[in-house]
Amino acid sequence: MKQTLRDKLIRLVLHGLLVSLALITVLPFAYIVLLSFGDGVIGAQATIPESFTLDNYRSLLSETAFMSWFANSIMLALLAMVIALVLVSLAVYAFARLNFFGQRKLFSAILLVQIFPLTLSMVSIFRIFMVLGLLNRLMGLVIINSVFASAALVLVAKGYFDTIPKSLDEAALLDGADRFKIFYKIILPLAKPILAIVALQSFVLAYNEYVIASVVMTEGIESMPLAVGLQSLIVGQYGTNWSLYCAGAVIGSIPMLILFYSLQRYFIDNLTVGSVKE
Amino acid sequence: MKKTIAAVLMSVIALTLLLTSSEVRGGSETIRVWFSHIEAENEALRSIASDFTRDTGIKVDVISRRSIFDAPNDLANNAETGNRPDIVFMQAPDIGRMVYSGLLMPLSVDTYRERYAEAALDAFYLDGDYYGIGYSVDTSGLVYNKALISEEDLPRTWDDFFHTAEALTVRCPAGLVLVYGTRLNPRDMWFNYPIMRTFGAYYFGQTQAGVYNPYDIGLDNRGMLEYVDFMRELMEKDLTLTNPNQTESHISANFANGELAMMLYGLWNASVYQSRGIDYGIAPLPGTTEDKPSEALTTVQGFVVNAFTRNAENTLLFLDYMLEDTNQQQLIEAGNRNERKTGERNPANLSVMMSDYVQNDDILRSLSALNAxxxxxxxxxxxxxxxxxxxxxxxxxFYGDADPQEKLTELTDAIRRDVRMMGETYDYVVLTPAFYVFVAGIIALIGAVYTAVHFRRRKRTRQKEKPRWATTLLAWAFLLPLFVLLLVFYAYPILHNIYLSLTDYSGINLRNYGLIGLENYRHIFTQGIGGLLSMTLWTFIFATSVVAISFVMGALVAVILDKMNMKVAKIYRLVFILPWVIPAVITLLMWRGLLETDGGFVNNLLQLFGLPGVPWLSHPLWARISAILVMTWFSFPYFMVVSFGMLKSIPKSCYEAADIDGASTLQTFRYITLPWLFRALVPVLIMGFVMQFNQFGVYILTEGGPSTGTIGDPGATDLLITFVFNMAFNTHRYALAAAYSVIIFIFVGLFAVISMGIARKRMGD
Incomplete structure (x- = not known):
């Protein structure tokens, strides 16, 4: 009896906590949605617009190249996601499963190179793109984003792979399976939860990347990814079009929400796991 | 091991050579024009170009651009590439560093003098040459609401202006202002500059020949002090904004609401005024005397020619063609969206200015009258x-209690210091063979020490199992794709950056830079930056708190949602990832608005509960707390999502054991879940720290402020990286920025290596 009362209390506190956190999370987003429907919004203050209209969405779709930015970004993010998945699962398998010379050094190297604040001189990245002939090509962005995402996600995924018991590999080895087969047939299926996260993260990273894209994509409004295209709606110091930008941000976030929604069963649903037991 | 290092080094060197030595092939005869963000305007130029091609046989390619603000940086990057532009649409204030870097071709403008407004050519005059021809004049004037003041009653002198404004101000009995005569922004210098000039203050002095003297700054003279006194009087008369959070857009919003009679502004929000039914007009500014209006600060946008154009003759031919009166007419009309006459382009061409298209429209006519x-x-x-x-x-x-004389002296000193920094030159270093021997020696020494230490440690801690070469080869094969890409996209930029940090590469020396040795590092360590220590400490506190709080919060939320009823949890999860999927720029601006001290949503909410308001962004300590909280808000979804995955890896047996021991939910979280996640996420946490350490988002939220001391010192929320970025880019000293990034790299790198080591030891790995 006492126990259940306490449980109830805890549950109440938890729910209160979640609701207030959700409100804080939604608040700025709610203003963005309001602004996106706002008529005659001046400046990006969090104030409720005086009147509402669908015109922002209409002119976003008809007067800007929004649809092609949108398509570019989805394409870019999907390709980067696939490449990142391949790179990360190969690399993490090696780091977590194989005992080799230079293991630690190479792993630390991945962490160390990411520490360099490259934002301070994009000119170096530009030169790489120039030499490789990747300027103004979506493919260039796909490659660099998948590399950046992979570097970050190898660190995330290694922790997970470490927890998959090695006894599984050893048993399979005894059964005569080769390394590739073990990787493909045993490890990868067990790693689904983390792979789903790798997919999600690499998609979001590539989809939202702005700094590099704005430097290497210089020609043709239609070939820009969404992040850069949207930024171009902020014209000048005083003539800013925040309602359009907000409308773009609202539509632009939909693919990521869909992806998250469809992937969450891999890392949430308790039914898919269970095979991992020690 | 040695072989790998050698192989890695070789490939890096090969890559560097490859990247630095490659020449882009030329040969294209087509003239390339970087033009507008307005597609109709680009189309108009394309049709003009096709006429030109028909007459001359010279091909022209018109390229749509996303914004004129990118033009200088993009030109600097692309000036010598295969896709180099020949003609670029650029803002006149941007040409300075382009010219100093040798990227623009001087033009002969005599043929245009008769046909273009004076300002359109003068704006592109620098050190004795003309570098462009103006196309559109982006200027401001006296914008007025015709319902509140008629055109005939508009003030002609500044005295008259302020009297009229006072007379037009309407208050309700309680003293609240219903209609403002005018509103000025006390923090602004752009729109108020003409008023400052009437008092005798000025920014950069000019010689007779029109050359700027950047050391002659008139912002701390007697006139400026008089201006300060005058502005204070206006503040008491309700003719200015009342708190530092407010900007020009508040003024523009007042005007759109019909609460403002006159403002010193442009027509950038005209479409909003129209949709609100405001009948507005724009007139020249008042003046010191009735017949001579003051001059408003103006940005002229026009065409410049790439100094590296491969076919100068044809390029100039086309430039001349597109500047013909009839072609200008077409372009300006398209730029103003034809019959919509949006006023986005205010022609610099005199014939277009006098055309029916402009003269028959009130707004376009009055805009072009401002050009004079x-x-x-x-x-x-x-x-x-x-x-x-x-x-x-x-x-x-105006909003603090600073002594004007002192602050203004500080201001001019800060500007002069930056001007001086930009002007510094260094001797180039010639590398002798002895230098290479020296460097090789140092590398060999480091290598020797490293191997010695390495072997001693090897002996002490024997590895559990010696790796086999077969497995090693397999592992390397698995890692090859990732590491090749890491070399190209991480290692090369880092090396190139280190190289740049040893040169005098800068915004005014983009091309002919050379090695100057360690001068940039010397500069950093001798000149120092005010408050470096406290800023570094703050950066550490900031990054650590954000990562720690968002990790614990993310983990906690993940655990709770993991245990909850499926349907509700699904919705919560979607809500909680919102901060992560919406572009950060816009959410940061929203937060800035929500946290405003006067009238921000959060303080209004507090008021509703009878609580006092909090100076979220305007008090140094609170601003720091706000920065931490808001950035936590951004990064906790990341940790939540990662924790979701990691939770699945916790063996059920652990929980079962805890259950048997009768541990409470909270205890289970504290003693089982959190440590497990922490172990699995150590590298992620370290990366998170690095990311927060180099966080630019805070700057959008607080602009580094509030200011704590002398002008030019870091503000309360300036992180190392934002401060460095601002300082280096304000003076265009990119090499200095590169040197700073090397120092930050070493700094944070050491931290990461040490913390990795500690984590490893703790876990007995």
């Missing part, structure tokens, strides 16, 4: 320096 009273913004590379300091200084004077 335009003062082009300084186009020397030092021009933009004041953006970084003037608002802070004026805020301290």
């Amino acid at each position: 009273h335009a003062e082009p913004f300084p186009n020397n590379p030092e021009g933009p320096i004041w953006y970084n300091y003037v608002p802070t200084a004026l805020q301290a004077i």
